[in-house]
Amino acid sequence: MATVNVNLIGLSREDYKGRPSTLCRGCGHNSIANQIIAVAYEMALEPHRVIKVSGIGCSSKSPAYFLGRSHGFNSLHGRMPSIATGATTVNNTLIAIGVSGDGDTGSIGLGQFKHLVRRNIPLVYIVENNGVYGLTKGQFSATADQGQTLKYAGVNELPPIDICLEALAAEASFVARSFAGDPAQVRTLLKAALSHRGTAVLDIISPCVTFNNHETSTKSYPYGKAHEEPLQDIAYIPYAEPIMVDYEPGEVQLVEMFDGSHIQLKKLDPESHDPTDRMAAIQLLEEARANQEFITGLIYVDENRPTFREVSRLIDEPLVSLPEDVLRPSPEALEMVMNRMRCC
Amino acid sequence: MNDGAKSAEQVSPTKEGEPIVNDFQIIVATVNGTGSQTANTVLLRALFRMGIPVNGKNFFPSNIQGLPTWFTIRLSKDGYVARRETSEILVAFNETTVFDDISKLPPGGVCFYPAEWEIKHTRDDISYYPMPVRELVKASSTPARLRDYVANMVYVGSVAAMLDIDLDEIESALNFHFSMKSKPVQMNMEVVRAAYEWALDNLPKTDPYRVERMESEEGLILLDGNSAGALGAVFGGVTLIAWYPITPSTSLIDAAREYLKDLRLDPETGKATYAIIQAEDELAAIGMVIGAGWAGARAMTATSGPGLSLMAEFSGLAYFAEVPAVIWDVQRVGPSTGLPTRTSQGDVLKAYFLGHGDTKHVCLLPSTIAECFEFGWRAFDLAERLQTPVFVLSDLDLGMNLWVSEPFAYPDQPMDRGKVLTAEDLDRLGEFARYKDVDGDGIPYRTLPGTAHPLAAYFARGTGHNEAAIYSERPEDWTANMARLARKFNTARRLVPKPIVDEVEGASAGLIAYGTTHHPIVEARDLLHSQGIEVSYLRLRALPLEDTTRDFIARHERIYVVEANHDGQVASLIRMEYPEYADRIISLAHLDGLPLTANWITTAFLEKEEAR
Structure with a gap:
């Protein structure tokens, strides 16, 4: 009989799968x-401690395709942050994974995104960034490259929104960028994000094989692999x-x-980026943007910034577990x- | 506000020279932002403490400082609390409106005004009482920088002297207002006393109005509906509040914050057992509420018309994904910004159908502050039992004005947390399908995130789904799910608060009203009764409609639906719900930003009856 590998809590890889994907074959998502x-x-x-939350779009469908034994909420376009805020505030034992896209986060949901980041809600916030609207057949998104041409949409005349810069401007405590074509790095950054105290923003370039995977797009597999x-x-x-640690001092940052x-x-390289330096992180992103460089990795991390729940001085116990005698004050109260308020 | 002296039937009939006791209305005309609210509520509270039935209404502009504002205090020995069109006693403290204000006094009326204005006494049928405001304030020990604030106390003292209001009760009211802080109480009281004595010494009384102590208010409370609703939510176990500031709902959240701080901090750690989040907009506010409701907490928001519009998409999602939520809509006059500081019942249809693609919501319709409290906690029971958003439709008049009430009754049943399956339940059942109608009432079972069982998880979604919450575009899955939601809505009909019916034997006409329109209806029916006209009355307390209402309509030839909006929204809803009776539904709808009056209702009713 073939043995099935299990992890520390006795679950197999199979136990973490979801339903079959309905996205295009080869989709970065x-x-x-x-x-x-x-x-x-x-x-x-x-699995029962994880919640998967998403907005609307190709990316937002994907929580159905992983962790089938975790609760999920596929909400409204651009509104996943508010769902995550409500759920994690009342139950701090949950591990929240949010999946969004560049339209969902960079356009319709930019406000909720920035306010979630500003509140430092504990959530792994993944942006599956492909620069294009897939379900509505190929419009530019707000992260599309300036000057890029698409069959449906023509030429994009507007500068792109940089999700990582937006996050940093909102005082994000964890910002990383990765590439769906670099699975090893995605996995490591996901692990780091899941260990983070507050909001972890992961901007993952995730090519759309149907509408935006050609050489001229910086959100394509060929471009990503090459650059x-x-x-x-x-x-x-x-x-x-x-x-x-088997490296020379100075080579490794922990x-x-x-x-x-x-x-x-x-x-x-010796001059490489210090991800605990916020100003350096902003500069790095601005320079990469100016020079059209596709940098990936951990851009910024700050484990000292408290979460929304912490600054709100809530009890440690999850609010959802409070019994009725705590929730409803007494008749004497x-x-x-x-x-x-009485008259006399 | 004064509409002029056209409603003679509202002014108590009296013989020449006889005093009119505890049955008149005071109107205080001031400039917004001058601190008159303290003086007005002190007068109101003093009268309340004298046991006299009172109701105070603030008619204020959307402005921080400078525009005219009016405050009416109605005294009614018979206990009527509706707005009255006529005020007999004017405190003229706004120079820009004084002549208009005076012109609206009925014959025999009274005008208190600052003596330094030296206004001409253009009317010989009213009493003029000048008050040396500047002089009295200057003579007091109040520091110069605070003089503007205490100037209003001159009219408190003068009105008290001329109407015979007990100064001890004024002092008690000041103590209440300043939370027993003696310094401001003494400072204000000094001016009140000075004005009181000056008035007694210098103003010969030429009007018939005065007050007398009564016992009718003994044990009663005085509160605004927003505070009452907030308190109800607190006793309903509210755990998360997410909101965005908007008049006239903001004070509901402010009150909730105060009560929660008082009643719901953990005694050991001093930490909160609740969360209040000021969101970035109403879309986020309702999203947070739905996120928390999905996770198993009692969550609510409060808003008004414009905010309600922004909650439309999420309300549709919560209806369809079946997530409990409580939404207070303290209605104001719209569309758009409209008249943001004026009252209306203009959001009923909007709330009832809020969303897109076949949504209908449970709406609670409080008329009194006691119902604000009761619906405040009951809304959570309904939302969790039915797994759906529940709207509580209050209005500015109820929410922001002060009303007398019996003390609130403690919830008479434990919290109903609805059909929630635990890990043990799932072990026992061996299966779980989130949207399956197991019990035939249309209400499925749910599990909460964090439930440690391999069967517990499901995917909440706005997309079409089958019983197992799995994505489906099959027509039969869609129709089956919508049919179940309709069954659930029928279950809601049995669970929502029933209408209150006062049926008169043999009456051929019936009135239907809801919310604050109830108060002028009570008075209008008495006015009609005094003319020998009897009408039945049904007061709706919730939507969806149920059989009580249909049966009431069936037993009357003509049904007048009275409401404070332009289009007769509930009249339309009733016609839609009971097309077989559509031709007997007559709309009496009126909206000008002010609460309806008994005078308007009786006039409109009689016109329609005569036109028959």
Whole structure:
């Protein structure tokens, strides 16, 4: 009898799968869904503790295609952040994974996105960024390259919105960019994001094979494969696993995450980026934008910024578990309030 | 506000020279932002403490400072609390409106005004009472920088002197207002006393109006509907509030914050057992509420018309994905910004159908602050039982004005958390389909995120789905699901608060009203009764409509639906619901930003009856 591999909590990879994808074959989003499955399996996440939330669009469909044993909410276009805010505020034991797209986040949902980031709601916020509207057949999104030509939409005359810059402007505490064609990096960044204290923004270039996968698009597989410039060699070291440092001093940067795990960043050149420096992160993104460089990796991380729940001084216990005698004040309490308002 | 002296039937008949006791209306005309609200509520509260049935209404502009504002205090020994078109006693504290204000006084009326204005006494049928405001304030020990604030206390003292309001009750009201802080109380009271004594010494009383202590208010409370609704939500176990500021709903959230701070901090840690989130807009506010409701918390928002519009898409989603939520709509006059500080019942159809693609919602329609409290907690039971958004349609008049009420009754049943399956339930059942009608009432079972069971998870979605919550575009799945939602809505008919019926034997006409329109109806029926005309009355307390209403309509030849909107929204809804009776439904709808009056209702009713 063939043995089935199981993880630390006795679940197989199969237990983390979802329903069959209805997205196009080769879609970057399917690759990302597969990395989420792999990471959840490897990190031995308890499926019932995970919630998957999304907005509307191709990307937002994908939570149906991973973690079938986790609750999901496919909400409204651009409104996933508010659903995530409500759910995580009342139940802080949940691990929230949000999946959005460039239309969902960069256009209709830009406001909710920035306010979620500003509140530092604990959520892995994945933007599956392909620069194009797929379900409505090929309009430019707000992240499309300036000057790019599409069959349906003609020439894009407007500059792109940079999701990572928007996140940083809103005081994001975790910003990373990756490429669906670089699954190893996607997995490592996902693990780091899942260990992060607040909102982790993952802007993943995820090519649309049907509408935007040609050489002239920076959101295509050929372009990504040819031009991706990783900022670091990144490794994730789970909590309680020994950190083996076999590099020369200065070659490696270790970032301790909120849950006690570490991210190990091996510098690829001596002048490489320090992801704990916010100003440097902004400069890095602006320069990459100006020079049309496709940089990937961990751009910024700050494990000290408290979450919305923390600054709101809520009790540690999840609000959804409070019993009726806590939720509903006593008859004496009502009598006390009434007495204050009485006539005589 | 004064509409002029046209409604003679509202002014109590009196013989020449006889006093009129506890049956008149005071109107205070001031400039917005001058702190008159303290003086007005102190007068109101003092009268309330004297046991006299009172109702205060603030008619204020959408403005921070400078525009005219009016506050009416109706005293009614018979207990009528509706707006009255005529005010007999004017406190003229706004120089720009004074002549207009005076022109609206009925014969025999009274005008208090600052003596320094030296206005001409153009009417010989009213009493003029000048008050040396500047002089009295200057003579007081109030520091110069605070003089403007206490100037209003001159009219409090003068009115108290001329109407015989107990100064001890004024002091008690000030103590209440300033939370027993002696310094501001003393400072204000000094001016009140000075004005009181000056008036007694210098103003010969030439009007018939005065007050007398009554026992009728003993044990009663005085509160605004927004505070009452907030308190109801607190006793309904509200756990998350997400909102965006909008008049006239903002004070509901402010009140909730205060009550929650008082009643729901964890005694050990001092930390909150609730969350209040000021969202970036109403779309986010309702989204947070729905996220929290999906996760299993009692969550609510409060808004008004424009905000309600922004909640439309999410309301449709919550209806279809079947997520509990409570939405308070404190109605104001729209469309658009409309008259943002004036009252209306203009959102009923909008709320009832809010969404897109065949949605209908449960709406609760409170008439009194006691119902604001009751519906405040009951809305959560209904939302969780029915797994759907529940709208509470209050209005500015109810929400922001002060009303007398019996103390609120503690919830008479434990919280109904609805059909929620735990991990143990799932073990026992061995299967779970989120949208399956197991019990035949259209209400499916749900699980909450975090439920530790392999069967627990489902995918909440606005897309077409089958019983197992799996994406489906099959026509039969769509129609089956919508048919079940219709069954659920029929279940809602049995669960919502029933109408209150006061049927008169043999009456051929019946009135239907809801919300604050109830108050002038009570008075209008008495006016009609005094003319020998009897009409039945049904007060709706919720939508959807149910059999009580249909049966009531069936038993009357003519049904007048009275409401404060332009288009007769509930009249339309009733016609739509009961087409067999459509021809007996007559709309009496009126909207000018002010609460309806008994005078308007009786006049409109009699016109229609005579035109028959």
